[in-house]
Amino acid sequence: MDAIAILDFGSQYAQLIARRVREAHVYCELFPYDASSVQVLGLRPKGFILSGGPASVYEPGAPQIPAYVLGSGLPILGICYGMQAMAHALGGRVAPSADREFGKAEVEVTEQNPLLPDGRLPVWMSHGDRIDALPPGFAPLARSDNSPYAAMANPAEKRYGLQFHPEVRHTPDGPAILRGFLVDVCEAKADWTAESIIDQAVEQVRRQVGKEQVLAAVSGGVDSSVAAALVQRAVGDQLTCVFVDTGLLRHGEPESVVTAFGEDLGARLVAVNASEAFLEALEGLTDPEAKRRVIGEKFVRTFEEQAAGLGNPPYLVQGTIYPDVVESSAPDRQKASRIKTHHNVGGLPREMGFSLVEPLRYLFKDEVRAVGLALGLPESLIWRQPFPGPGLAVRCLGEVSLERLIRLRAADRIASEELALAGSLRDDTAQAFVVLLPVRSVGVMGDQRTYAETVVLRAVTTDDFMTADWARLPSELLARISSRIVNEVAGVNRVVYDITSKPPATIEWE
Numbered sequence: 001m002d003a004i005a006i007l008d009f010g011s012q013y014a015q016l017i018a019r020r021v022r023e024a025h026v027y028c029e030l031f032p033y034d035a036s037s038v039q040v041l042g043l044r045p046k047g048f049i050l051s052g053g054p055a056s057v058y059e060p061g062a063p064q065i066p067a068y069v070l071g072s073g074l075p076i077l078g079i080c081y082g083m084q085a086m087a088h089a090l091g092g093r094v095a096p097s098a099d100r101e102f103g104k105a106e107v108e109v110t111e112q113n114p115l116l117p118d119g120r121l122p123v124w125m126s127h128g129d130r131i132d133a134l135p136p137g138f139a140p141l142a143r144s145d146n147s148p149y150a151a152m153a154n155p156a157e158k159r160y161g162l163q164f165h166p167e168v169r170h171t172p173d174g175p176a177i178l179r180g181f182l183v184d185v186c187e188a189k190a191d192w193t194a195e196s197i198i199d200q201a202v203e204q205v206r207r208q209v210g211k212e213q214v215l216a217a218v219s220g221g222v223d224s225s226v227a228a229a230l231v232q233r234a235v236g237d238q239l240t241c242v243f244v245d246t247g248l249l250r251h252g253e254p255e256s257v258v259t260a261f262g263e264d265l266g267a268r269l270v271a272v273n274a275s276e277a278f279l280e281a282l283e284g285l286t287d288p289e290a291k292r293r294v295i296g297e298k299f300v301r302t303f304e305e306q307a308a309g310l311g312n313p314p315y316l317v318q319g320t321i322y323p324d325v326v327e328s329s330a331p332d333r334q335k336a337s338r339i340k341t342h343h344n345v346g347g348l349p350r351e352m353g354f355s356l357v358e359p360l361r362y363l364f365k366d367e368v369r370a371v372g373l374a375l376g377l378p379e380s381l382i383w384r385q386p387f388p389g390p391g392l393a394v395r396c397l398g399e400v401s402l403e404r405l406i407r408l409r410a411a412d413r414i415a416s417e418e419l420a421l422a423g424s425l426r427d428d429t430a431q432a433f434v435v436l437l438p439v440r441s442v443g444v445m446g447d448q449r450t451y452a453e454t455v456v457l458r459a460v461t462t463d464d465f466m467t468a469d470w471a472r473l474p475s476e477l478l479a480r481i482s483s484r485i486v487n488e489v490a491g492v493n494r495v496v497y498d499i500t501s502k503p504p505a506t507i508e509w510e
């Protein structure tokens, strides 16, 4: 499989470059610019892409293009800082630009080349420095109002530089520009497709686990489901999927997990109904972190019991995906203060002694979805919105009782149904759900006074779940959801819509 190595010089768009390359069906990996040559060349790349970055090449200590890259003789595409660093390293001159260029701009292509189409192209610029003198052997390919060299090339050495960002959507020709570099310049085969990903993962899983037994915890989440389905494709009967029903899932979810794995995929599935035990453990708890802790512990214990019953298989499937891998190595992640303990709830700790099988470790989310569909998982599962590990417990504010869970589940079901009918679940919200508050208010129904609980409808738009805005849902849809919930769910007499963004609020209420 042909591959491209992308070196990250600190760009906020580095992952986006990698996604665009994969969308062109060429495999690539992302490395910090100072990764070891052994690691990067181990990929056997057909070419390099150098990302943008916040530094200026003439500052002391500015990141440099590693010597092994320039010495490799392989094609290089420098984007923004990557272009400037290449110009600087090869004897050109980079200087601060009198007019910084940020946002939409237009470049005029002045020289025919394999990357840029003829004419004037709308592009996305974001730079303070510019190239004033090209290095020897380079020719200009395009100019903009502020950059005499908005693109440059040394075609003989297959080295290209772009002052603008082909990876962002605001550069409409970006995909074609990248394809020109990948296919025409690097001569990489565009054979990275769902089918080839599956073939390769299957082979690798088989090699890793041999004849041993493998366990997977499935809960209906996209990543863990696709990971388990891939392993099932690879080693069939050696895999046992364990589904722990915590009693904290939404309406219909336990059944759909059993159908998807047990019936559709024909995987060996052990379904454990542990809802009573989870409810008991949660009794009396109202603090969000205490709920998370208890659920996390209970989950691990339940899973351990199942594993022991299955003779403690040595391998465990995990749905780790590429952004988790890339981000967990970024230094600023570790410093972020802990608002909620997220990713260790419903997950299983490394100390459990399993060797991990991580077939999605190099895949982006859209690739995970494509693989899942190709493996025959249902669309409803593949497009499922994120759902927190501790489940409805962190949406049932105050004490978690069976009665209140039934109330919450019924209200949530109505909201999901109406959002889906209106097409809003997929198109207008990244996450939408109902929260039950431990707050009672007075109402009137028929001629009767009511004194019942309140639910909140929370619906947000977001790309990355780090920040979010509340969804501007149509008022008729909100009205339908509200009236159905109050009419159909006993114990609820008021529905409110959460109009807070994140920050300052978070998406979940606990």
Ligand code: XMP
Pocket: 292, 340, 341, 342, 343, 345, 346, 386, 387, 388, 389, 390, 431, 465, 502, 505, 506, 507, 508, 509, 510
């Ligand atoms: P917040 O509420 O922090 O949520 O804005 C961001 C995203 O993370 C999900 N979330 C969780 N996921 N365990 C999880 O696996 C958790 O404890 C947890 N808490 C929040 C949340 O649903 C949203 O998608």
